[in-house]
Amino acid sequence: MGGSSFGTLFRISTFGESHGAAVGVVVDGCPSGLPLAEPDIQHDLDRRRVGQSRMTSARNEPDAVRILSGVFEGRTTGTPIAMVVENTNARSQDYDAIKDLYRPGHADYTWDAKFGFRDYRGGGRSSARETVGRVAAGAVARKLLGTIGVRVFAYTVQLAHLRAERIDEAEIERNPMRCPDPEVAPQMVALVEQARRELDSLGGIVEVRARSVPPGLGEPVFDKLDADIGKAMLSIPAVKGVEIGAGFDVAQQRGSRNNDPFTRREDGHIGTTSNHAGGILGGISSGEEIVVRVAAKPPASIAQEQQTVNQSGDPALITVKGRHDPTVLPRLVPVAEAMLLLVLADHWLRQRAARL
Amino acid sequence: MGGSSFGTLFRISTFGESHGAAVGVVVDGCPSGLPLAEPDIQHDLDRRRVGQSRMTSARNEPDAVRILSGVFEGRTTGTPIAMVVENTNARSQDYDAIKDLYRPGHADYTWDAKFGFRDYRGGGRSSARETVGRVAAGAVARKLLGTIGVRVFAYTVQLAHLRAERIDEAEIERNPMRCPDPEVAPQMVALVEQARRELDSLGGIVEVRARSVPPGLGEPVFDKLDADIGKAMLSIPAVKGVEIGAGFDVAQQRGSRNNDPFTRREDGHIGTTSNHAGGILGGISSGEEIVVRVAAKPPASIAQEQQTVNQSGDPALITVKGRHDPTVLPRLVPVAEAMLLLVLADHWLRQRAARL
Amino acid sequence: MGGSSFGTLFRISTFGESHGAAVGVVVDGCPSGLPLAEPDIQHDLDRRRVGQSRMTSARNEPDAVRILSGVFEGRTTGTPIAMVVENTNARSQDYDAIKDLYRPGHADYTWDAKFGFRDYRGGGRSSARETVGRVAAGAVARKLLGTIGVRVFAYTVQLAHLRAERIDEAEIERNPMRCPDPEVAPQMVALVEQARRELDSLGGIVEVRARSVPPGLGEPVFDKLDADIGKAMLSIPAVKGVEIGAGFDVAQQRGSRNNDPFTRREDGHIGTTSNHAGGILGGISSGEEIVVRVAAKPPASIAQEQQTVNQSGDPALITVKGRHDPTVLPRLVPVAEAMLLLVLADHWLRQRAARL
Amino acid sequence: MGGSSFGTLFRISTFGESHGAAVGVVVDGCPSGLPLAEPDIQHDLDRRRVGQSRMTSARNEPDAVRILSGVFEGRTTGTPIAMVVENTNARSQDYDAIKDLYRPGHADYTWDAKFGFRDYRGGGRSSARETVGRVAAGAVARKLLGTIGVRVFAYTVQLAHLRAERIDEAEIERNPMRCPDPEVAPQMVALVEQARRELDSLGGIVEVRARSVPPGLGEPVFDKLDADIGKAMLSIPAVKGVEIGAGFDVAQQRGSRNNDPFTRREDGHIGTTSNHAGGILGGISSGEEIVVRVAAKPPASIAQEQQTVNQSGDPALITVKGRHDPTVLPRLVPVAEAMLLLVLADHWLRQRAARL
Numbered sequence A, B, C, D: 001m002g003g004s005s006f007g008t009l010f011r012i013s014t015f016g017e018s019h020g021a022a023v024g025v026v027v028d029g030c031p032s033g034l035p036l037a038e039p040d041i042q043h044d045l046d047r048r049r050v051g052q053s054r055m056t057s058a059r060n061e062p063d064a065v066r067i068l069s070g071v072f073e074g075r076t077t078g079t080p081i082a083m084v085v086e087n088t089n090a091r092s093q094d095y096d097a098i099k100d101l102y103r104p105g106h107a108d109y110t111w112d113a114k115f116g117f118r119d120y121r122g123g124g125r126s127s128a129r130e131t132v133g134r135v136a137a138g139a140v141a142r143k144l145l146g147t148i149g150v151r152v153f154a155y156t157v158q159l160a161h162l163r164a165e166r167i168d169e170a171e172i173e174r175n176p177m178r179c180p181d182p183e184v185a186p187q188m189v190a191l192v193e194q195a196r197r198e199l200d201s202l203g204g205i206v207e208v209r210a211r212s213v214p215p216g217l218g219e220p221v222f223d224k225l226d227a228d229i230g231k232a233m234l235s236i237p238a239v240k241g242v243e244i245g246a247g248f249d250v251a252q253q254r255g256s257r258n259n260d261p262f263t264r265r266e267d268g269h270i271g272t273t274s275n276h277a278g279g280i281l282g283g284i285s286s287g288e289e290i291v292v293r294v295a296a297k298p299p300a301s302i303a304q305e306q307q308t309v310n311q312s313g314d315p316a317l318i319t320v321k322g323r324h325d326p327t328v329l330p331r332l333v334p335v336a337e338a339m340l341l342l343v344l345a346d347h348w349l350r351q352r353a354a355r356l
Helices: A038-048 A092-098 A108-115 A121-126 A128-146 A169-174 A184-197 A225-234 A247-252 A329-351 B038-048 B092-098 B108-115 B121-126 B128-146 B169-174 B184-197 B225-234 B247-252 B329-351 C038-048 C092-098 C108-115 C121-126 C128-146 C169-174 C184-197 C225-234 C247-252 C329-351 D038-048 D092-098 D108-115 D121-126 D128-146 D169-174 D184-197 D225-234 D247-252 D329-351
Strands: A011-016 A022-028 A065-067 A081-086 A151-159 A204-211 A239-244 A262-264 A270-272 A290-296 A305-309 A315-319 B011-016 B022-028 B065-067 B081-086 B151-159 B204-211 B239-244 B262-264 B270-272 B290-296 B305-309 B315-319 C011-016 C022-028 C065-067 C081-086 C151-159 C204-211 C239-244 C262-264 C270-272 C290-296 C305-309 C315-319 D011-016 D022-028 D065-067 D081-086 D151-159 D204-211 D239-244 D262-264 D270-272 D290-296 D305-309 D315-319
Touching (some): A011 A128, A038 A065, A038 A329, A081 D011, A092 A121, A108 A121, A121 A128, A128 A329, A151 A184, A204 B247, A225 A239, A225 A290, A225 A329, A225 B239, A290 B247, A305 B262, B011 C022, B011 C081, B022 B128, B038 B128, B092 B121, B108 B121, B121 B128, B128 B151, B128 B329, B151 B184, B151 B329, B204 B329, B225 B329, B239 B247, B290 B329, C011 C128, C022 C128, C038 C065, C038 C329, C081 C128, C092 C121, C108 C121, C128 C151, C151 C169, C151 C184, C151 C329, C204 D247, C225 C239, C225 C329, C225 D239, C239 D225, C239 D247, C247 D239, C247 D290, C262 D305, C290 D247, C305 D262, D038 D128, D038 D329, D081 D128, D092 D121, D108 D121, D128 D329, D151 D184, D225 D290, D225 D329, D239 D247, D290 D329
Antiparallel strands (some): A022 A081, A065 A081, A204 A290, B065 B081, B151 B204, B239 B290, B305 B315, C011 C022, C022 C081, C204 C290, C239 D239, C305 C315, D011 D022, D065 D081, D239 D290, D262 D270
16 A cells, blocks of 8 residues: 555556656556547646646656557456556756755655655656656546546636636636636736746646536545545645635535525436535535635745755755746646546446445 | 545444444554553543533433453454444434435435435434544544654634634633634634524634654655545535645745745754645655644534425425534534544554555 | 455454454445345354354354444445444353463464464454354345345365265255255264364365356456455465365366366356356356355364463463364354355445446 | 455556556555665566476567666665566467357456456456566565565476475476476476377466565454465466465364474474464464465366357357467466465565554
8 A cells, every 4th residue: 555546446556756767557447348549548648748838847748658458449448557658858967966955845855754765856756747647547537437428627716816707618728827717817827927037936726627427426424525536636746725615615604505405407307506515415426516626835846045954954055956837737737637537437436336 | 345434554444323223433453552441532522522512412412432342451452443332312203304305505315316215314324423433433543643642633713704813722622612712712602602593503614733743654646644634534524625734825825935944953853944834745744743724614404494305306495403513613623633643543554664 | 454354345344352342343335225134134143153053162142133323214225234243151261271371273372473462362353253243244245145146055065084975955054064965964963072072173174155146246357256255265264275166176187177168058148068167267257156165174272281382482281171162164154155245245346347 | 446456555556468568567565775676576577487498388478577667776765666568479360260259268258248348369368468467566575575584485286196295495496397396397297298289288286385474464354364365376367276284184184183282493482393274373474384285277278179159159169279388387386476475575564553
């Protein structure tokens, strides 16, 4: 239980370091018979990839995925789907200067505290490059859930103090911030440029939504759908908070207003007239849209000089070089989608065993 | 994998419905040799118990725990510790009137959607009474972590718009809201009374802290310490959001300010001069205080008439009777402590396998 | 992961020591809607119980099961089913004399080596009394599998050198050895009486069969149906070997004879004209009868004086008192049935996730 | 939980089909700091490889392993170790003729019954080529356990009626049958040649031993050391039986003879004067040598014409072409070693959490 696996029935195991030979994932438990090919995976990997714009870091790798197993004649066979992406563009020498120093906000110190030493090149396994495996596996989950019409998408809803007021889905992939508000998007882009000039970085919030999720997904009492979503999101590098539906705003609401009244929807199914619950009641999906927000901290790698210590605890000054994002938000979007997809795929399969 | 188990090495399995024969838990994986007796458990169960004050519902059960196994001559043996609390004071007839109606904000509908039917008495297993098992198991974890000096405590940091400005630990258990600010506590009490008179309920935020946690706990990349804490907290009934350290505030911070500079502490160990990270870096404990906040929604059970549907989807009006809390916050405090304790105990044991 | 849980989707967690307060089990993952009541459980518990005849030990406990949760209005709800049997007739003083000595063939020494100390009363958790929880959970699995017509039964096929030549199912429960051969059964009974007089004990073999198991159960490559059966059986106290179908005899067979030719059965389904495979091919059920044999050692507790050491390693002589079976076989029958039922129930649920 | 993972703390996930792009494994949970390089893995892979002699099939692949992650500067980092072996020499066209027929003794039919279709090329994932991942992972476990002096080795103890009477360890790797008896080895070789000429195949028994295993490994009650060994062995293709120590012979023994008397060994530790238990008492290692035997069926692929059915159930005759072993025994030796190593490594890590 080294911690690199996720899920119960739709279960993934990721591997790989930022500057090692490759990163990848094994998906075990995908049902047989699902049409699947490399382009299905590549699309989401390309969305995750760096170098797409000035918003993200300059490291430019094609991130071409190769499926090693689990697919035969264009369909999944029910056996493990191994997917590998080679690391082709790693400049490890950037890290030699700081291998004995602990970068503030990074996992260098805690990694040493845990394992006694670490692969310091690009953060090793604590690098966001680790999310390649998540996104590849999430693409399989997306294909699987697509068979029942589930659709998952995400966007940057907040950058620093800038907040999207409109959610125009068509706008999301049109701007480098993946902001759904066409008026706010250019402001976000400008703010990122400013932060870059100031050698600083910016935090923000990504919102993830899932539509057409059937009611009944989620297992009482610990494997609640929202509990597993919470774990999924907080396992993403840089995420420091997660909320469902009304989230932290419920603290200031009264029950009479927060409760979502039940009604019969036009399609004849039971629904609610509001959705403060974010599509989950008692840990089980209600059929309403699932709404999740995750808060991402400003990237720890900034080009400013910072105070720190070396491995012996002696004070030192550090300047982090390398290719770094001034904000993680645009790249967090496909990763957050992937994690929600993985949770939903897993619980959709688990639900098959719920009733006689 | 019905979902009622939690943890990897320190693993608990809870059982029981609100109005069934009993609730309880089996703790498997507690190391041998830990001094343990029923009073160790009873103390936290009493803190969780209802009927302690006017803040909480009127259902009054002694909740006396009985240890059935796993302890011999006052010490744990390494075998499963089964603990049972009988249900002695359940008034199931309160629920007959609404067994065919879906209470807004409750799990009635989603439970039916999942399992086809439900134990409607008091919410059955979706009742907060389920948390008895968590608190009992958490008390074992508290005893275990006490052997290395770890201390976990929680308090109500916010009720509706009222926010504790001071954290006076000694104050927490002195007032019925478990508010650490002696000036704000009576205001919270008054607000709860007002909400009760208005047949309404209130949300809020509980803050949980863990001190003297050794650095190195948490497993990259999915079983990060904060990921498992997130799951633990979001599995608690009524919780809709969780954040670590600066949490959602990181969205508006810059890296230059959010990064916690490393320093050599007075005890010679490496620490940080601030703690925006909340004691966790890269998913691994840093040795700084762990700080978690959870947002709890206003209880769904309110005495006002509400709009809903019956099991056939026909519109109906519902008035929820029974004994209900106008706020869950004071009782959430020991439950949130328990969940953090369970995560820490589990990762403390897992950490033993990290190095050669 | 203390080791007291078994199964993936149909998952049980047992607890309890021989001379503690109670033994029991929590079954998590049983689908909702299954009719279940205490008599369903009690029947198999009574078959497991001691004191049924002179074949088994004289400890006489009613072993009355109490269902604490998971059943509402006569049906399972999908939540954990907790079942408890109180220990009412434990004579712990029998063990005071030998608490510092290691009984040969028992787990006393290895338990101390592992945990540092042990509950020495009646073997504590290493006692066969632990199997009460297995049998109770197995009875739930039996009820569940009964809904699709699966039938599991077992019998004593060999005691020492005596081997049943005929399998007359109706005979099994008619004689105290649960031997299916009416001619061999009385010989077995006489041999047990002789061993008892000689203060000795006897080994043997139990055969377990499952009929009407649907094809397709079992997961490649580690969770093969036979692999999980093997684990299930070898986890039973006293079992030292397990084989499937032709078992160890395959060592002396040739492929041309061992391969089971495929054919179309009278019911139109595909079957085989022989069943050396024991109903499992490539780890997946074939639809043919599943046949498993388990070898049980002669009980370690014998009234003869034996050579051993004390906890310090000093030589000592030991005479094991207490109430002990001269053979475990009759009681192994319901336990082996239970373990096969648990594996089949689990894999039946797992199979639901195999295909799109 | 697709079934392709094994272990709890030292956990492996294998992937790959016989005629797919590659086979491999991800090892998660190996402690940091272990010296490891590709030659450590390659040695055991070479022992498993086909084409070593006339005893085994003619498919000749170098099976060169590539470590993709988890090792930095020659030591494990505590992160997942991904290892891949490309498939370079697959002649899939051999299988076109029989893709609609069910080969007797193979998993073709059960695989279709489970998944609806299958990768028929070389048995797909049901091929013994799947064991490459096991052996690679086992080599890591061997290195890990070597740090505490544990040594695991295996050999062919029986082929058809031929049984090794002497165990000369030095002899094992000197003959193609891996038979430890220099007199019996050539007889075995001759028998294999004869079977090959007769277009038939042979079963047999492999014995696996582990020395210097510390006492205390194994978790009561389901994760007993022997239970996990049983599962490990029965998950290997072609294995139909497993026994520990005296194994099935215990059926004919009396307790007075089968019990192993305790004694103080020359090194001062507690041991036993005999070892019928095979080094495991009550599911926990005793410190004595662990002895396991596994029965392997004669390979199902024989060149004789056999009776079968096609996918529609119509009768057919089949002649299995391709490159096949007349016996699996020599190649089973390193696979059985690997599985025992994996179980021991896992339980060695689990044992670290047993005591306060």
